Amino acid sequence: MREVAIVAAGMTRFGELWQSSLRDLFVEAASEALRNAGTDRLDAIYVGNMSGGQFVGQEHLGPLMADHLGMAGVASTRVESACASGGVALRTAVLEVASGMSDLVLAAGVEKMNDGVDVTNVLATAADQETEVYHGITFPGLYAMIARAHMKAYGTTEEDLAAVSVKNHRHGALNPKAQFQTEVTPEQVMQSSMVAEPLRLLHCSPVSDGAAAVLVCSLERAREFTDKPVKIRGSGLATASMALADRPDPAFLDAVSLAASRAYKAAGIGPADVQVAEVHDCFTIAELCAIEALCLTERGAAGEATRAGETALGGRVPINTSGGLKSKGHPVGATGVAQAIEIVEQLRGEAGDRQVEGASLGLCQNMGGSGASSVVHILERV
Amino acid sequence: MPSPRYWREIPNRYRLEARRCGSCSRVVFPARRICPGCGGSEFETIALSHRGTVVTSTVVHVAPAEFLMEAPYAIAVVETPEGARLMVQVTDCDPAEVEPGTAVDLEFRKIRREGNGGILCYGYKGVPAG
Numbered sequence: 001m002r003e004v005a006i007v008a009a010g011m012t013r014f015g016e017l018w019q020s021s022l023r024d025l026f027v028e029a030a031s032e033a034l035r036n037a038g039t040d041r042l043d044a045i046y047v048g049n050m051s052g053g054q055f056v057g058q059e060h061l062g063p064l065m066a067d068h069l070g071m072a073g074v075a076s077t078r079v080e081s082a083c084a085s086g087g088v089a090l091r092t093a094v095l096e097v098a099s100g101m102s103d104l105v106l107a108a109g110v111e112k113m114n115d116g117v118d119v120t121n122v123l124a125t126a127a128d129q130e131t132e133v134y135h136g137i138t139f140p141g142l143y144a145m146i147a148r149a150h151m152k153a154y155g156t157t158e159e160d161l162a163a164v165s166v167k168n169h170r171h172g173a174l175n176p177k178a179q180f181q182t183e184v185t186p187e188q189v190m191q192s193s194m195v196a197e198p199l200r201l202l203h204c205s206p207v208s209d210g211a212a213a214v215l216v217c218s219l220e221r222a223r224e225f226t227d228k229p230v231k232i233r234g235s236g237l238a239t240a241s242m243a244l245a246d247r248p249d250p251a252f253l254d255a256v257s258l259a260a261s262r263a264y265k266a267a268g269i270g271p272a273d274v275q276v277a278e279v280h281d282c283f284t285i286a287e288l289c290a291i292e293a294l295c296l297t298e299r300g301a302a303g304e305a306t307r308a309g310e311t312a313l314g315g316r317v318p319i320n321t322s323g324g325l326k327s328k329g330h331p332v333g334a335t336g337v338a339q340a341i342e343i344v345e346q347l348r349g350e351a352g353d354r355q356v357e358g359a360s361l362g363l364c365q366n367m368g369g370s371g372a373s374s375v376v377h378i379l380e381r382v
Numbered sequence: 383m384p385s386p387r388y389w390r391e392i393p394n395r396y397r398l399e400a401r402r403c404g405s406c407s408r409v410v411f412p413a414r415r416i417c418p419g420c421g422g423s424e425f426e427t428i429a430l431s432h433r434g435t436v437v438t439s440t441v442v443h444v445a446p447a448e449f450l451m452e453a454p455y456a457i458a459v460v461e462t463p464e465g466a467r468l469m470v471q472v473t474d475c476d477p478a479e480v481e482p483g484t485a486v487d488l489e490f491r492k493i494r495r496e497g498n499g500g501i502l503c504y505g506y507k508g509v510p511a512g
Contacts, residue, residue, distance in 0.1 A: 120446055130391060132469050135493060136449040137457050144440035152482045197441040245459045245467035250438050
C-alpha cells in the first residue's frame with residue numbers, strides 16, 4: 001500500500017444556507033479544493049451524503065456532482081454511512097490512492113437539510129426502523145438513553161454534559177465557518193427546552209446545510225500540489241449492533257473503540273500521542289462517549305475531564321477546536337470531511353485563534369446512527 | 383407501513399416471538415437468521431415473558447409527527463427474564479418514574495396510526511409492574 005496525503009481542502013460555511021442548493025454547496029467546496037491545489041484534473045470523486053433522496057429528493061449524486069463540477073466523465077460515486085458518510089468517503093478515497101489505482105481523488109461530503117422536509121424523520125432512518133423507530137424513538141432520544149446509561153454507570157451529571165456544549169460553543173465562536181459563532185453559558189444550556197430527557201436543545205447539534213472537500217493524493221506526488229501535505233497515518237472503520245438494545249453496554253460505543261484500535265494500529269501510535277482531535281459530538285453525550293472509546297480519557301472519566309478543561313483549547317488534548325458538530329454545525333454527510341479539514345488546518349498551523357501550538361499529530365472520529373458505524377483517521381504533519 | 387411489511391412482523395409484534403440459539407442459547411428478538419453471538423443458524427422459537435426491567439430510558443418531548451399527540455412519553459430498553467432486550471414505550475404512569483431498574487409488565491397495545499388511511503399498528507408497551 002502506498003502512503004497517502006491530503007493536499008488541499010475547500011469548505012462552505014455551515015448553517016442555514018437558503019440561497020444554495022445541494023449541488024451549489026458541493027461545487028463551492030470542491031472548486032475551492034481544486035483551486036487550492038492548482039489542478040483541474042481528478043482521477044475519481046467520492047461524494048459522502050446521507051440522504052439526498054429524502055432531504056431534497058435527489059439520488060444518483062456521483063454523476064450529478066461530477067457534471068456540475070465540469071467533470072462529467074470522471075469516475076464518481078456516492079458513499080453512505082448515515083452521519084459517517086463523509087468520513088467513509090474520505091476513507092474510500094484513501095484506499096483507492098493507497099492501492100495505486102488512482103493518484104488524485106476528491107473526497108467530499110455534502111448535505112442540504114434546510115429545504116423544508118421533516119428532518120427528525122429523515123435522520124431516524126439511520127436507526128433500526130423495525131425495532132426502534134416503530135415505537136416512537138427519535139435520534140435525540142437514542143442518545144438520551146445512552147446519556148442516562150452513562151449517568152447511571154459513572155455518575156455523569158447534567159453539568160458534565162453542559163460543559164461539552166459550553167466548550168464547543170467557545171471554540172466555535174473562533175471559527176468563521178461555524179453556524180453558531182456565539183458562546184453559551186452552563187445556565188443557558190441547562191435551561192434550554194427539553195428534547196429527550198436528559199438532553200436539551202443546547203445539547204443537540206443543529207440542522208445544517210454545508211459541504212466540505214479534500215484532495216487525496218499519493219505522498220510521493222503530494223508536493224506537486226502543496227508545500228504542506230498532511231499524511232494519513234491510519235484509517236479505521238468499524239460497525240456495531242444497529243439497535244441500541246442489542247449493544248452489551250449502551251453507555252459504550254463499541255464501533256468507535258474498534259475503529260480507533262484499527263487506526264491506532266495502522267498508524268503505529270497510541271492515544272497518548274494524539275495532540276488534537278475532532279470527534280462526533282452530534283449530542284453532548286456523544287463527545288463524552290467518543291473520547292472514552294478513543295482512550296483519550298479513562299472510561300467513565302470524560303465528564304470530569306471536560307469540566308476540568310482538559311479537552312478545551314489550552315488543555316491536555318483539545319477536542320473539537322472547530323466548535324464540533326454542536327457549534328460549527330452538522331450537515332450530516334459533510335461532517336466527516338469537515339472534521340479532517342480542521343485537523344489539516346491545525347497540523348499546517350493555519351487554525352488562527354483556534355491553533356493548538358505545535359500540533360503535529362491529530363485524529364478525527366466520525367460516527368453513523370446511534371454509533372452503529374464509526375470511522376477514525378489519524379493525520380500527521382510531514 | 384405497507385401491509386405486507388406489517389404482516390411479516392406480526393410474530394414479534396403480536397406474540398413477542400423470539401428465538402433461542404441452538405448452539406449458544408442466546409435469545410434474539412425479533413427473529414434473525416444468524417446468531418449474533420456465535421454465528422449459529424439453528425434456532426428454537428420461544429415466546430418472551432410479558433415482563434422485564436428497564437436498562438435505560440428517556441422521555442421524548444420533541445416527537446415524530448405520528449406521536450405528536452402523545453408527547454411527552456417515556457421510552458425504554460427493557461430486558462426480559464430470557465435476556466432479550468427490546469425498545470418499548472412505557473405508559474400508564476408518570477414518565478418521570480421510568481428509570482434504569484424500573485420493573486415493567488409488557489402489554490399488547492396500539493402503537494401508532496399510520497398514513498392518510500389511519501391504519502392502526504399494534505405491538506407491546508411497558509406498564510408499571512403490578
